[in-house]
Amino acid sequence: MRSAKTLxxxxxxxxxxxxVWDSVTGGLSVNPIEDxxxxxxxxxxxxxxxTLAVTxxxxxxxxxxxxxxxxMLGLFTFWYAxxxxxxxxxxxxxxxxxxxxxxxxxxxxxxxxxxxFVLMLPLxxxxxxxxIRRLGRRWSMLHRLVYVAAVAGVIHFLWLVxxxxxxxxxxxxxxxxxxxxxVVRRMLRRSAGHRVSSGQTPATP
Amino acid sequence: MLIKQAPDIxxxxxxxxNLYWNRRSFIRAASGAALGIAGTATFGGTAGDxxxxxxxxxxxLRQSQFSTADAPNSYDEITSYNNFYEFGLQKxxxxxxxxxxxxxxxxxxxxxxxxxxxxxxxxxxxxxxxPLEERIYRLRCVEAWSMIVPWVGFPLGDLLKRFEPTSRxxxxxxxxxxxxxxFRGQRARNLQYPYVEGLRMDEAMNPLAxxxxxxxxxxxxxxxxxxxxxxxxxxxxxxxxKSIVKIEFVEEEPRNTWNIAIPxxxxxxxxxxxxxxxxxxxxxxxxxxxxxxxxRTQMFNGYGYQVASxxxxxxxxxxx
Numbered sequence: 001m002r003s004a005k006t007l008x009x010x011x012x013x014x015x016x017x018x019x020v021w022d023s024v025t026g027g028l029s030v031n032p033i034e035d036x037x038x039x040x041x042x043x044x045x046x047x048x049x050x051t052l053a054v055t056x057x058x059x060x061x062x063x064x065x066x067x068x069x070x071x072m073l074g075l076f077t078f079w080y081a082x083x084x085x086x087x088x089x090x091x092x093x094x095x096x097x098x099x100x101x102x103x104x105x106x107x108x109x110x111x112x113x114x115x116x117f118v119l120m121l122p123l124x125x126x127x128x129x130x131x132i133r134r135l136g137r138r139w140s141m142l143h144r145l146v147y148v149a150a151v152a153g154v155i156h157f158l159w160l161v162x163x164x165x166x167x168x169x170x171x172x173x174x175x176x177x178x179x180x181x182x183v184v185r186r187m188l189r190r191s192a193g194h195r196v197s198s199g200q201t202p203a204t205p
Numbered sequence: 206m207l208i209k210q211a212p213d214i215x216x217x218x219x220x221x222x223n224l225y226w227n228r229r230s231f232i233r234a235a236s237g238a239a240l241g242i243a244g245t246a247t248f249g250g251t252a253g254d255x256x257x258x259x260x261x262x263x264x265x266l267r268q269s270q271f272s273t274a275d276a277p278n279s280y281d282e283i284t285s286y287n288n289f290y291e292f293g294l295q296k297x298x299x300x301x302x303x304x305x306x307x308x309x310x311x312x313x314x315x316x317x318x319x320x321x322x323x324x325x326x327x328x329x330x331x332x333x334x335x336p337l338e339e340r341i342y343r344l345r346c347v348e349a350w351s352m353i354v355p356w357v358g359f360p361l362g363d364l365l366k367r368f369e370p371t372s373r374x375x376x377x378x379x380x381x382x383x384x385x386x387x388f389r390g391q392r393a394r395n396l397q398y399p400y401v402e403g404l405r406m407d408e409a410m411n412p413l414a415x416x417x418x419x420x421x422x423x424x425x426x427x428x429x430x431x432x433x434x435x436x437x438x439x440x441x442x443x444x445x446x447k448s449i450v451k452i453e454f455v456e457e458e459p460r461n462t463w464n465i466a467i468p469x470x471x472x473x474x475x476x477x478x479x480x481x482x483x484x485x486x487x488x489x490x491x492x493x494x495x496x497x498x499x500x501r502t503q504m505f506n507g508y509g510y511q512v513a514s515x516x517x518x519x520x521x522x523x524x525x
Contacts, residue, residue: 029296030282030494031350094498107486159485162348163395163466164294 008069012076015043016083033091040084041113045153047077049174052150056181071127074146078124081153085117109159116152119145150175260423263337263357271413271511272341278352280421282494287428288346289447290395291381291388298390299428306387308432308448317378317454320369328432332418334367335359339422340415340436345477345506347441347463350492356436357419362410365452370406374454377409378402379435379446396462402446403459403473404437405515413438413511416449439508441475472525474516477506481522 019039022028028035051073058066093100103110123143125131132139154175157168277283289299292306313331316323337357345351365377381400385391391398408414417436418425425431430447437444443463463471470484479489479502490499505512 030278030286031296031492033492033497034350091497092499103487106482109485163290 005069005072008072012047012073015039016080033087037084037087037091040080040087041157044077044080044084045157045171047073047080048146048150048153049171049178051077052146052175052178056178059181059185075124075127078120081117081120085113109156112152112159113156116149116156119149119152123149147179260426263419263422263424265337266357266422267336267338269338269340272339272355273343273353273507275341275343275353277341277355277421278494283352283354283420284426284428286352286494288348288442289390289428289430291390291398291400291448292428293390293393294395300426302389303427305389306384306427306431306448308427311432311450313433313449314451315368315453316451318371318374318456319454320371321367328418331364331416331433332359335363337419340417342413342436342438343506343508344436344438344442344445345491345502347443347471347475347483347488349486349488349490349502350494351506352494354436355421356415356417357422358415358417358436360412361404361414361416361435362412364416365409365454368454370454373456375406376455376458377404377406378451378453378455378459379449380451380453381446382448382450397465398462399450400446400462401459401465402435402444402461403455404444405458407515408437408512411512411515413508439477439505439512441477443471444475474521474524476512476516476521476525477502478504478521478525480504481525 019036023032023036051070054066054070054073058064089095089100093103104114105111123146126135126139126142135142154168154172157171158165161168285300286296287299288296292299292302311328312325313328314323314325315321337359339355339357341353341355343351344354361377379402381398382388383391383399385398388398390396404414415436416433417430418433420426420429425434427448430445430449433449434447435445435449444461458473461471461473463475464473477488482488488502491502492499503509
């Protein structure tokens with residue numbers, strides 16, 4: 001339903017709105033750039049995990065329509081990641097290409113983060129119906145990159161914390177779980193002799 | 206009533222007036238804390254702040270040639286953004302849980318290779334002979350942010366000399382309080398406690414190294430390492446150990462807590478050095494709290510003129 005999609009859209013916006021609100025009302029710490037970077041990164045990862053949870057959720061509940069929200073969730077993931085990346089480009093480096101390149105090459109956590117972001121670019125671009133049609137079966141293959149982006153994102157987080165590894169490890173555990181669900185399902189289907197079906201919505205990568 | 210004549214006191218033992226008032230204000234602050242009574246003079250805080258954090262003015266402070274002319278960060282910035290894992294891992298935890306720690310009574314044990322006997326000292330005893338000065342220092346965290354902090358303290362070397370360290374005293378080792386019932390981070394065991402730090406003897410005697418008891422002319426809040434802490438401004442902030450309960454003269458280089466936690470990332474010397482990166486991030490720049498854009502990190506945090514000679518011939522990439 002239209003209104004349900006609008007609701008999900010608004011919910012996805014909430015973290016950004018809260019961030020703006022906190023920024024203008026002094027709700028951020030005395031290191032606001034750090035807070036903005038951290039929060040946008042956090043929400044990018046969380047929405048990525050939610051996006052990856054859509055298909056397992058559909059398998060579990062048999063509710064096929066939930067796939068309709070997947071694109072919106074994926075694009076919001078990319079949007080938060082773009083905000084995160086922009087904050088870094090502007091406030092950490094002020095557009096200094098050389099120092100950015102230095103970071104990407106030298107600091108492994110930046111390498112991982114940059115990789116994750118770059119991998120999401122083709123996914124965002126090809127998210128439209130037009131591209132789904134144009135690419136056909138190859139669309140699913142391309143969008144498997146989301147798994148690599150997810151792993152890169154979690155590793156990026158893990159590599160940048162000083163000691164507080166509990167948060168990134170939780171994301172890692174959730175991601176692992178979402179992978180396991182897919183792996184187990186595929187194994188079960190193979191052993192039962194089923195074939196992968198194709199329908200109106202693109203086959204699940 | 207006849208007041209008996211006190212025996213002659215050598216003038217060297219008569220407390221100079223400024224020290225007298227410093228000590229009175231310090232004791233007032235300490236006992237005020239014990240009784241939960243708000244200290245004198247606010248610092249623009251609310252009544253709630255006063256009751257929550259009894260403090261006292263530290264008056265008659267000397268100024269120091271070692272202070273930077275740059276503007277210090279605000280009191281709010283310095284007291285609300287802290288790495289003090291004994292209170293928790295988030296920057297806001299030390300301020301949030303500061304009230305759980307009680308710092309009265311406090312004693313500092315001094316022991317090790319020294320001529321004076323090992324003993325426990327009250328803060329009063331520690332501070333007695335030392336006029337307090339204001340030292341406005343840069344503080345550079347290993348995480349690559351920094352602040353400018355107007356500390357109140359006195360040179361560490363002046364304290365250490367009182368105990369007459371012997372030739373076997375090659376290093377000074379410091380320990381923070383262990384009190385898990387008040388330091389919730391110690392219950393979570395996020396680091397190995399007690400928090401340990403150390404300095405080579407020449408570093409400890411360097412005039413820049415101070416023991417700080419105040420900030421912005423008032424006694425320290427718990428989140429800043431009350432009641433007494435070390436400040437070594439040419440090293441990363443984790444070397445500036447807080448809430449000190451033990452000072453020991455030792456022969457071997459002490460294993461400091463961050464070196465124990467992650468040895469390939471944090472060393473003993475931890476000199477601020479833009480040319481030696483942390484394994485995972487660069488140390489070439491820093492974010493000064495209050496500024497939007499990063500700035501270049503200076504060698505020895507800009508204190509090279511005073512400390513560089515101690516490291517002549519030392520490979521700073523190896524002895525990080």
